[in-house]
Amino acid sequence: MPKGASKRGQVQMTWSRYRKSKLAMLGLVTVSVLFFAALAIPLFKDYEMAIEQDFSSRYQPIGAGHIFGTDQFGRDIFIRMVFGARISLLVGIATVSASLVAGAFIGAAAGYYGGRLDEILMRIMDVFLAIPNTLLAISIVAALGQGITNLLIALAISQVPSFARVVRASILTVKEQDYIEAARALGTSNARIIARHILPNAIGPIIVQTTLNVARTILNISSLSFVGLGISPPTPEWGSMLADAKPQMLQYPHLILIPGAAIAITVMAINLVGDGLRDALDPRLRN
Amino acid sequence: MIRYIGQRLLMMIPVILGISFIIFSIMNLTKGDPARLILGEGATLEAIEAKREELGLNDAFIVRYAKYIARVAIGDFGRSYRTDAPVSEEIFSRFPTTFYIAFLGILFATLFAVPVGVISAVKQYSAIDIITTVVAMLLTSMPGFFVGMLLILSFALMLRIFPATGIGTWRHFILPSLSVASVTMANFIRMTRSTMLEVIRQDYVRTARAKGASMRRVIFTHCLRNSLLPVVTVVGINFGVQLGGTIMIEAVFAIPGLGTYMINAIRQKDIPAVMGSVIFAAIVAGIINLAVDILYAYIDPRVKSHYERFTKRGRRNAQRS
Amino acid sequence: MGENLLDIENLSVIYRTDDAYIYAVNGVDMSVKNGETLGLVGETGAGKTTAALAIMKLLPERIGIVKSGKITLAGIDITRATEHEMEAIRGNAVSMIFQDPMTSLNPTITVGRQIAEVLQLHEKGKSHGEISRSVDEMMELVGIPPHRKNEYPHQFSGGMKQRIVIAIALACKPKLLIADEPTTALDVTIQDQVLEMMNDLKERLGTSMILITHDLGVVAQTCDRVSIMYAGEIIESGGVEEIFDGKKRHPYTSGLFGSIPNIKIAARRLNPIDGLMPDPASLPAGCGFFERCPKKMASCGQKPPLFAARGGGHVIRCWLYGGDARQGDGSWAL
Numbered sequence: 001m002p003k004g005a006s007k008r009g010q011v012q013m014t015w016s017r018y019r020k021s022k023l024a025m026l027g028l029v030t031v032s033v034l035f036f037a038a039l040a041i042p043l044f045k046d047y048e049m050a051i052e053q054d055f056s057s058r059y060q061p062i063g064a065g066h067i068f069g070t071d072q073f074g075r076d077i078f079i080r081m082v083f084g085a086r087i088s089l090l091v092g093i094a095t096v097s098a099s100l101v102a103g104a105f106i107g108a109a110a111g112y113y114g115g116r117l118d119e120i121l122m123r124i125m126d127v128f129l130a131i132p133n134t135l136l137a138i139s140i141v142a143a144l145g146q147g148i149t150n151l152l153i154a155l156a157i158s159q160v161p162s163f164a165r166v167v168r169a170s171i172l173t174v175k176e177q178d179y180i181e182a183a184r185a186l187g188t189s190n191a192r193i194i195a196r197h198i199l200p201n202a203i204g205p206i207i208v209q210t211t212l213n214v215a216r217t218i219l220n221i222s223s224l225s226f227v228g229l230g231i232s233p234p235t236p237e238w239g240s241m242l243a244d245a246k247p248q249m250l251q252y253p254h255l256i257l258i259p260g261a262a263i264a265i266t267v268m269a270i271n272l273v274g275d276g277l278r279d280a281l282d283p284r285l286r287n
Numbered sequence: 288m289i290r291y292i293g294q295r296l297l298m299m300i301p302v303i304l305g306i307s308f309i310i311f312s313i314m315n316l317t318k319g320d321p322a323r324l325i326l327g328e329g330a331t332l333e334a335i336e337a338k339r340e341e342l343g344l345n346d347a348f349i350v351r352y353a354k355y356i357a358r359v360a361i362g363d364f365g366r367s368y369r370t371d372a373p374v375s376e377e378i379f380s381r382f383p384t385t386f387y388i389a390f391l392g393i394l395f396a397t398l399f400a401v402p403v404g405v406i407s408a409v410k411q412y413s414a415i416d417i418i419t420t421v422v423a424m425l426l427t428s429m430p431g432f433f434v435g436m437l438l439i440l441s442f443a444l445m446l447r448i449f450p451a452t453g454i455g456t457w458r459h460f461i462l463p464s465l466s467v468a469s470v471t472m473a474n475f476i477r478m479t480r481s482t483m484l485e486v487i488r489q490d491y492v493r494t495a496r497a498k499g500a501s502m503r504r505v506i507f508t509h510c511l512r513n514s515l516l517p518v519v520t521v522v523g524i525n526f527g528v529q530l531g532g533t534i535m536i537e538a539v540f541a542i543p544g545l546g547t548y549m550i551n552a553i554r555q556k557d558i559p560a561v562m563g564s565v566i567f568a569a570i571v572a573g574i575i576n577l578a579v580d581i582l583y584a585y586i587d588p589r590v591k592s593h594y595e596r597f598t599k600r601g602r603r604n605a606q607r608s
Numbered sequence: 609m610g611e612n613l614l615d616i617e618n619l620s621v622i623y624r625t626d627d628a629y630i631y632a633v634n635g636v637d638m639s640v641k642n643g644e645t646l647g648l649v650g651e652t653g654a655g656k657t658t659a660a661l662a663i664m665k666l667l668p669e670r671i672g673i674v675k676s677g678k679i680t681l682a683g684i685d686i687t688r689a690t691e692h693e694m695e696a697i698r699g700n701a702v703s704m705i706f707q708d709p710m711t712s713l714n715p716t717i718t719v720g721r722q723i724a725e726v727l728q729l730h731e732k733g734k735s736h737g738e739i740s741r742s743v744d745e746m747m748e749l750v751g752i753p754p755h756r757k758n759e760y761p762h763q764f765s766g767g768m769k770q771r772i773v774i775a776i777a778l779a780c781k782p783k784l785l786i787a788d789e790p791t792t793a794l795d796v797t798i799q800d801q802v803l804e805m806m807n808d809l810k811e812r813l814g815t816s817m818i819l820i821t822h823d824l825g826v827v828a829q830t831c832d833r834v835s836i837m838y839a840g841e842i843i844e845s846g847g848v849e850e851i852f853d854g855k856k857r858h859p860y861t862s863g864l865f866g867s868i869p870n871i872k873i874a875a876r877r878l879n880p881i882d883g884l885m886p887d888p889a890s891l892p893a894g895c896g897f898f899e900r901c902p903k904k905m906a907s908c909g910q911k912p913p914l915f916a917a918r919g920g921g922h923v924i925r926c927w928l929y930g931g932d933a934r935q936g937d938g939s940w941a942l
Contacts (some may be wrong), residue, residue: 130302130306242842497699497706499694
């Protein structure tokens with residue numbers, strides 16, 4: 001469907017297929033709730049509440065005063081979870097957007113021009129792919145130093161190859177279609193063909209990969225923070241909250257169960273959306 | 288076949304060069320002077336300068352990389368900046384621990400995932416299938432270190448069946464392996480299920496059914512073998528990755544394996560240790576992948592004849608096809 | 609009816625998908641006598657393969673459903689047979705050859721073992737050596753040197769693969785062989801060889817056959833009787849001579865003949881049938897061919913036509929020939 005006229009129909013069809021999957025809808029609702037909580041609640045609550053220590057109210061149980069209780073420094077866990085969600089979602093999305101742009105650029109160039117350029121770019125991507133994701137991210141963080149920006153850069157670099165591959169593969173399949181030939185015959189420039197004709201048609205697999213990568217990035221953020229190479233305390237990050245709570249987990253299991261569940265639910269909801277989108281965008285891939 | 292293996296081993300060299308170059312650049316082109324790190328804050332400028340000279344840090348970046356690779360080529364990975372012990376010795380003393388955990392973990396995962404994936408595919412849309420799909424989804428969404436913590440909490444701290452941290456007896460390896468298994472298992476289940484679903488719809492399955500074979504027989508004699516190929520790949524890749532250090536899980540269980548070694552080395556800018564372990568991990572992963580490809584030939588005769596052609600036509604053609 | 613090997617009465621099959629019911633086979637009656645070859649002709653999507661799969665009881669699970677009808681094969685009511693009973697029937701009393709030999713064989717098992725499997729399943733008393741000898745015999749019968757039995761399917765050409773598929777199908781000397789477009793996927797030069805070999809083997813083993821095809825040339829060459837299917841129904845049925853002599857035919861059958869190139873008539877062009885088959889998810893109320901029929905009458909669109917008997921077992925389902933070929937007991941005079 002190269003033209004905008006039929007695009008609306010395509011979106012509607014995708015949505016009507018997406019709606020049919022209960023799991024995908026559950027994922028979408030959960031993701032929406034998480035986003036709402038992560039973006040709206042911080043408007044009413046001060047960030048200081050997530051940081052400031054209050055030793056008079058340590059280890060409060062789950063209950064009326066504090067929905068999820070308080071941690072070893074007397075901080076309200078619910079507030080910390082909400083700010084943690086904001087960090088995870090924002091860093092996750094920013095990371096994936098950055099690597100998407102870089103990956104799309106590399107993949108589009110490789111797929112569209114082909115030949116030697118394709119060979120060189122893809123060999124480089126293969127080498128990056130051969131390094132385990134976490135290991136690459138850890139070494140970049142170690143080299144650049146800790147901090148949210150550096151974490152973002154490290155995670156973004158480690159995801160570029162997967163996007164480059166998906167974009168290249170989609171472009172290779174679209175490239176040979178007749179309407180691209182037609183556009184080329186009309187003298188349309190290469191950049192314009194890529195931007196106007198090829199990318200919009202390769203968008204399906206890219207959307208799916210983007211969603212799944214956001215989920216994976218959120219897992220990676222928490223993993224790196226857990227080993228002390230990501231976002232460090234007192235910033236309320238789920239992975240570092242788990243690391244902090246580890247010594248007291250027998251006495252206060254809710255200190256690990258709540259952040260752990262938050263990671264699992266967020267990642268799972270995003271994965272459900274990704275799987276649902278994949279099925280809805282390309283019904284042939286469905287099992 | 289032997290020529291094929293030889294060619295594949297040669298093809299690993301550029302990949303390892305690429306990986307080592309990337310890591311070497313990351314470790315070297317950033318702030319922080321290893322000489323100062325070794326000697327500590329109190330060292331004199333002269334001592335630091337002497338150390339820099341000794342370590343060859345005053346050479347140009349590319350010269351240093353070339354020298355390093357030349358030494359690696361003859362099996363010398365250098366000495367650790369922190370402990371001054373040969374990096375290869377340190378790696379080899381830690382590798383068995385990581386190997387046991389990774390191997391047991393992958394074994395548990397495979398033994399559990401393949402039957403579950405097959406049942407789930409054969410009984411598609413049944414309650415078992417739906418439960419399996421949801422559980423697999425949940426497992427992929429849980430960070431491995433969190434699973435590890437849950438296992439420690441329940442089996443070590445509450446039930447006191449297994450030790451919580453460290454290594455020693457076989458009991459120490461159970462919980463870490465289960466954590467590795469939980470991370471990889473979901474992937475294996477999904478892979479087994481989806482390839483099995485694909486294989487069940489093949490024409491030759493219908494042919495076998497038309498012969499009068501029962502569904503059970505068809506699954507065992509016709510489908511399993513054909514659906515194994517992609518599963519073997521995923522298992523192989525995951526095993527290779529885990530051998531490179533089950534980083535987060537070793538951190539949770541305080542296990543002195545390759546993963547903890549690597550993390551400490553990275554944190555302290557111990558370049559020879561980082562480089563050595565990364566190259567080692569890449570070689571191990573490459574060998575595992577090769578072993579998987581050889582295993583293919585025994586599962587699928589088409590692949591075997593492809594390999595035989597591969598050596599004749601040379602590398603470039605085979606890569607294209 | 610006693611002499612019939614296969615009797616199908618009023619068979620209807622639907623496919624249930626996410627969005628719709630697809631009416632693939634609608635009230636089909638069919639019969640095959642011992643030793644006879646029945647040609648089942650029609651365009652893609654007419655329901656030929658579905659009818660065949662219903663006989664094998666191999667319709668896709670949960671999706672393909674037999675809504676009504678009775679299938680009797682050699683005195684056994686297949687529609688009531690359990691899965692276990694069917695396993696003893698398939699490959700033994702009835703075999704099926706599928707369209708594409710490229711994908712019909714398991715790529716990871718040697719062809720010899722694939723032929724042996726059907727013998728192991730049905731001739732349980734046989735020793736290993738006896739089965740091995742039968743495999744050699746079957747391979748020789750289909751013209752493949754038995755020493756190649758340890759090779760894998762990818763080492764054979766398409767025509768040879770189809771020969772192996774035929775060897776599997778005939779290994780247990782079934783009473784009925786269903787061949788679903790067995791030569792469509794093959795090169796034209798090979799098609800004749802394979803067809804001739806099938807015909808020859810069928811004669812020798814005394815097997816009845818249902819040959820599914822859209823090629824009327826193949827029908828003329830091999831079949832005794834023909835049933836023409838359209839939109840899930842049989843619209844004409846009769847001996848090959850009656851259908852081919854062309855005096856009285858269903859307009860659709862005439863259309864089929866019109867779309868074969870004929871070198872005797874110096875026609876400039878073929879006459880394909882205009883239009884498409886009705887959507888099987890929403891079949892029209894009247895005759896299924898109404899939209900495309902060159903001889904349609906106003907009433908054709910309102911009521912489905914009934915069979916008109918033309919004598920000698922030749923029946924046509926068309927209002928042009930009026931009548932009701934129903935016999936006194938309500939069954940069709942087929």
